[in-house]
Amino acid sequence: MSELFSLKGKKGLIVGIANEGSIAYGCGKQLKSLGAEIAVTYLNEKAEKYVKPLADELDAKIFMPCNVQKEGELEAVFAEIEKQWGKLDFLIHSIAFASMDDLHGRLTDCSLDGFLMSMDVSCHSLLRMTKLAEPLMKDGGSIMSMTYLGSDRVIKNYNAMGPVKAALESSSRYLAAELAESNIRVNCISPGPLPTRAASGIKDFDELIDLACSKVPNYNSITIDDVGALSAFLVSDASKALSGYVYYVDGGFSTYG
Numbered sequence: 001m002s003e004l005f006s007l008k009g010k011k012g013l014i015v016g017i018a019n020e021g022s023i024a025y026g027c028g029k030q031l032k033s034l035g036a037e038i039a040v041t042y043l044n045e046k047a048e049k050y051v052k053p054l055a056d057e058l059d060a061k062i063f064m065p066c067n068v069q070k071e072g073e074l075e076a077v078f079a080e081i082e083k084q085w086g087k088l089d090f091l092i093h094s095i096a097f098a099s100m101d102d103l104h105g106r107l108t109d110c111s112l113d114g115f116l117m118s119m120d121v122s123c124h125s126l127l128r129m130t131k132l133a134e135p136l137m138k139d140g141g142s143i144m145s146m147t148y149l150g151s152d153r154v155i156k157n158y159n160a161m162g163p164v165k166a167a168l169e170s171s172s173r174y175l176a177a178e179l180a181e182s183n184i185r186v187n188c189i190s191p192g193p194l195p196t197r198a199a200s201g202i203k204d205f206d207e208l209i210d211l212a213c214s215k216v217p218n219y220n221s222i223t224i225d226d227v228g229a230l231s232a233f234l235v236s237d238a239s240k241a242l243s244g245y246v247y248y249v250d251g252g253f254s255t256y257g
């Protein structure tokens with residue numbers, strides 16, 4: 001990877017690494033290669049053994065459990081960041097969850113409990129993280145989350161995640177407006193379909209990749225590293241004019257009819 005700009009001195013938290021296919025790991029690799037210091041979380045004890053070697057590779061000095069639904073875990077991560085770093089420059093929210101019933105069933109049939117759980121993990125957690133990050137972003141900062149085109153268009157089999165991602169994008173715009181005076185920027189990245197573990201929960205996910213490949217030449221060459229490259233730019237001061245938007249990393253797929 002060639003050096004586009006330096007992120008030396010920047011310190012940030014990445015939430016959402018499950019394995020080496022995770023979009024969050026693609027972000028971590030690019031950020032580290034440009035000199036950023038990274039804190040990494042893992043979902044639970046079961047996930048720890050898969051995430052630990054990746055966190056070590058990223059030189060993460062802060063490595064803690066964080067299930068956003070477990071009371072106190074998110075707060076503990078930010079408390080450790082305050083203790084060790086005393087500040088935060090960036091935050092990457094790369095998590096989402098929907099139960100298989102809700103993901104595979106019609107939105108019409110989505111239960112209240114299922115909808116609330118998905119909203120909690122995939123959207124409201126961004127608000128909670130932002131609230132905890134704000135006082136630590138003393139010199140300003142960059143916050144980003146991962147969304148998907150299914151927020152805006154009806155994508156086959158995306159079902160309950162569609163409205164949840166729409167809420168994530170809208171929340172991101174409001175957060176961007178509210179935090180602008182603190183020089184904190186909030187953006188969404190919208191990758192095209194990439195074969196990750198979360199994606200494997202979407203029915204006939206390969207068809208989404210095939211569709212993208214049928215429209216975008218060389219779509220297969222797009223990887224988590226490309227998402228990571230954009231995340232690095234959004235962390236850098238070079239992107240100081242960018243806030244409140246959704247940026248697609250899909251080779252232009254979302255522009256096709």
Ligand SMILES: NC(=O)c1ccc[n+]([C@@H]2O[C@H](COP(=O)([O-])OP(=O)(O)OC[C@H]3O[C@@H](n4cnc5c(N)ncnc54)[C@H](O)[C@@H]3O)[C@@H](O)[C@H]2O)c1
Binds near residue numbers: 047068121190193197
């Ligand atoms: N893969 C794609 O095609 C694609 C496209 C657009 C957007 N996205 C988004 O990218 C983000 C990352 O997903 P991914 O594709 O890298 O898959 P992934 O499975 O590697 O990552 C999903 C992460 O969510 C975490 N997570 C789930 N529930 C959690 C909870 N309660 N608390 C904390 N973490 C929790 C998992 O531990 C995992 O690390 C998601 O928001 C996803 O919707 C993915």
